[in-house]
Amino acid sequence: MALIKLISLSLLLLSLPGYAEELVVVVNKDNAISALSKQEVIDIYMGRYVTFPDGKNAKPLDLPARSSLKNEFYLKLVNQNERKINAYWARLLFSGRAKPPVSMTSVNEVLGHLRVSEFTLAYIPESELIDAVKVVYRLDEN
Amino acid sequence: MLYRHIPLFIVVLVFMSGHAKADGLNIDFSGFATLNMSYSDNADVGFSSNYLNRSDTGFSLSRDSLLGGQANISMSHDWDAVVQGVYQDRSVKSFDNFLELGFVRYRPQRNWSIRAGRINSDIYLLSEYPHVGYAYLWARPPHAYYSFASTTGHYDGVDVEYNNQVGDGFLRIKLAVGETTPTLMASDEELSVTFDDLYTLSAVYLKDEWTFRAATSRSKISDFKSPPFNTLIDGLNSVPSNVWSQAAEFSHGFESQHHTINYSALGLTYDNFDWLIQTEIGTTTSDWMVAPSNISGYLSIGYRVNEVTYFGGMSVAKNKKDTTDVVTPELAYLPEQQQAAIRQLINNTEYAINRSVVDQKSFNLGAKWYYSDKVVLKVQADHFIIQPRGGALWDIDTSTDIETEHNVNLVSLSVSVVF
Structure with missing residues (x-):
C-alpha cells in the first residue's frame, strides 16, 4: 500500500505543470528596478519602450533562435510563437521604430552580459540564477 | 522647401557617424530583399505595384523585386537615427x-518621441514597411489601396508621437507635418507634384x-510639373470663354494652385494563432481633377496551417463622383483651322478627365510559406477587373480603347528575406 502511494505521488509530481523548469526575467543586481509587471516586460520585449519604467535604458537579450526556452518565453509572455515574433520584429525594425532584442548563443553568454551591464534584461531558467542578478518577474505569475 | 534639406543632412550625419564609432556611437546594419x-x-x-515604379506586361523579374538596406545609429541615451534605402524598379x-527613411529621433522621455527628416507616413497599416515582403502576407500590398498611396509613403518633415497604456491596450498618437x-513617369513623360503643408494625425x-x-x-497641391498637362492647361487658357465656356473650368481643375487633398483611413487587423484578418478603407476628397475624390478598401483573410498561411481577399477602388461631361460647343462659325485645334483640345481634355477615373476591383488567392527564420516564399494569383474608363491606376497606351472593360490576370512567385 505504501509503495502504491509512493508511485502515485511520484506520478502526480511528474504530471504537475510546474514540474517544467520555471523561466524568470532577471536584471543586474545594481539595477534600481526591483520588480516588473507582465505588461512592463511586454512593453520592453515587444519594442514599445526602449527604457525601464524609471527611464533608464533597457537592453533586452534573447536566447538562441528556435530554442525551446525562447519559444516558451514568448508563448507565455504574449501567446505568440517564434514565427510571429520574427515577422513582428521585421515590421518594427524596418519601420524604424525599434531594434529587436540582441540574440545570444547560450544562457552562459546571457549571464556574462548580465554580470557587466545594469541595463541588460533577460530571461533564464530559474536553476541558472547567479548572485550577480535578481529576479524581477516570474513567467508563471499572472 | 525647408524640409527637403533635412534627409540630406541626416545621410551626411550617418556617414560622419561611421567615422566616429570609436567615440561611443553604435551602428547596426540590416536589410531585406524580395x-x-x-x-x-x-x-x-x-501593371506596376505602385505609382512610382515602371509598368510592364508579360513576364517580369523586376516588377516587385527590391533590395533594401538600413542603418540604425544609436547616438546617446535619448538620440538615435535611422537611414533606409530601397532599390527597386522606379520609373x-x-x-x-x-x-x-532618413531621420533623427529624440526621446525626451519614455512616452514621447520626436523625429525630423525623411519619415514614413503612418497613414496606412503597411505604410511603415510596404517594401518588407517578409513582414506581410501578400506578394505585394493590395494594389487598389496602396498603388496611389505610394506617392505619399514618406515625406520630409517632423512628427511627434505619444504612446501609453490605455485600458488593457496600448495607444500611439502621432502628429506630423x-x-x-514624388516623381514618376506618365505616358513616357516625367511627372512630379509637390504635396505641401502635409499634416497627418494618426492613432493606433x-x-x-x-x-x-x-x-x-x-x-496642398503645388508645383505640378507634367509637360502633357502643362500643354493642355496652356491650351485651355488660350481659348476665349465665348468660344468654349468650359475651358476655364477645366483649366482651373487641372492646374495645381488652390487645390487641397484630404485623406482619411480606418484599418483593422485580427491576428491570432490561426487567423490573420486585415481590412482597410480610405477616402480621398479632392477638387484637383488630376487626382479626384475616390474611395478604396480591401479585405484579406488568412488561415495558418503549420508553416503555411493560405489567404484570399478582394479590393475595390472607385471615384466618388461622376466626371464632368465635356460639351462640344458650336464651332462652325470659326475658321476651319481653329475648329480643328479646338476639337483636338476638347478630345485631349476628355481623355485627361477619363484617365483620372479609378474604377476597379480585384480578387486574390495565395499562400505564404514560412521557410525559415529569415526566408518566406509566396505564391499569389490576382484577377483584376478594370471598368470602362476606370484605369487610372494602370498604364494604358493611348491607342487602347478605354471605353471598354479590361481584365488582367497576374500570377506571382516570390522569395523574401531579411538579414
Missing part, C-alpha cells in the same frame, strides 16, 4: 526616389490580437 517573378496576361494594360531613377514631391490602438488604426491627413 525576388519576385510574375506574369501579367493583358498586353494592352501595363525615375534618382537618389530621392530610393531614399525611404511635412512635404513630399493595440489590444491582444487586435490592431485598430485611424488616420487623417490634409495637404
Whole structure:
C-alpha cells in the first residue's frame, strides 16, 4: 500500500505543470528596478519602450533562435510563437521604430552580459540564477 | 522647401557617424530583399505595384523585386537615427526616389518621441514597411489601396508621437507635418507634384490580437510639373470663354494652385494563432481633377496551417463622383483651322478627365510559406477587373480603347528575406 502511494505521488509530481523548469526575467543586481509587471516586460520585449519604467535604458537579450526556452518565453509572455515574433520584429525594425532584442548563443553568454551591464534584461531558467542578478518577474505569475 | 534639406543632412550625419564609432556611437546594419517573378496576361494594360515604379506586361523579374538596406545609429541615451534605402524598379531613377527613411529621433522621455527628416507616413497599416515582403502576407500590398498611396509613403518633415497604456491596450498618437514631391513617369513623360503643408494625425490602438488604426491627413497641391498637362492647361487658357465656356473650368481643375487633398483611413487587423484578418478603407476628397475624390478598401483573410498561411481577399477602388461631361460647343462659325485645334483640345481634355477615373476591383488567392527564420516564399494569383474608363491606376497606351472593360490576370512567385 505504501509503495502504491509512493508511485502515485511520484506520478502526480511528474504530471504537475510546474514540474517544467520555471523561466524568470532577471536584471543586474545594481539595477534600481526591483520588480516588473507582465505588461512592463511586454512593453520592453515587444519594442514599445526602449527604457525601464524609471527611464533608464533597457537592453533586452534573447536566447538562441528556435530554442525551446525562447519559444516558451514568448508563448507565455504574449501567446505568440517564434514565427510571429520574427515577422513582428521585421515590421518594427524596418519601420524604424525599434531594434529587436540582441540574440545570444547560450544562457552562459546571457549571464556574462548580465554580470557587466545594469541595463541588460533577460530571461533564464530559474536553476541558472547567479548572485550577480535578481529576479524581477516570474513567467508563471499572472 | 525647408524640409527637403533635412534627409540630406541626416545621410551626411550617418556617414560622419561611421567615422566616429570609436567615440561611443553604435551602428547596426540590416536589410531585406524580395525576388519576385510574375506574369501579367493583358498586353494592352501595363501593371506596376505602385505609382512610382515602371509598368510592364508579360513576364517580369523586376516588377516587385527590391533590395533594401538600413542603418540604425544609436547616438546617446535619448538620440538615435535611422537611414533606409530601397532599390527597386522606379520609373525615375534618382537618389530621392530610393531614399525611404532618413531621420533623427529624440526621446525626451519614455512616452514621447520626436523625429525630423525623411519619415514614413503612418497613414496606412503597411505604410511603415510596404517594401518588407517578409513582414506581410501578400506578394505585394493590395494594389487598389496602396498603388496611389505610394506617392505619399514618406515625406520630409517632423512628427511627434505619444504612446501609453490605455485600458488593457496600448495607444500611439502621432502628429506630423511635412512635404513630399514624388516623381514618376506618365505616358513616357516625367511627372512630379509637390504635396505641401502635409499634416497627418494618426492613432493606433493595440489590444491582444487586435490592431485598430485611424488616420487623417490634409495637404496642398503645388508645383505640378507634367509637360502633357502643362500643354493642355496652356491650351485651355488660350481659348476665349465665348468660344468654349468650359475651358476655364477645366483649366482651373487641372492646374495645381488652390487645390487641397484630404485623406482619411480606418484599418483593422485580427491576428491570432490561426487567423490573420486585415481590412482597410480610405477616402480621398479632392477638387484637383488630376487626382479626384475616390474611395478604396480591401479585405484579406488568412488561415495558418503549420508553416503555411493560405489567404484570399478582394479590393475595390472607385471615384466618388461622376466626371464632368465635356460639351462640344458650336464651332462652325470659326475658321476651319481653329475648329480643328479646338476639337483636338476638347478630345485631349476628355481623355485627361477619363484617365483620372479609378474604377476597379480585384480578387486574390495565395499562400505564404514560412521557410525559415529569415526566408518566406509566396505564391499569389490576382484577377483584376478594370471598368470602362476606370484605369487610372494602370498604364494604358493611348491607342487602347478605354471605353471598354479590361481584365488582367497576374500570377506571382516570390522569395523574401531579411538579414
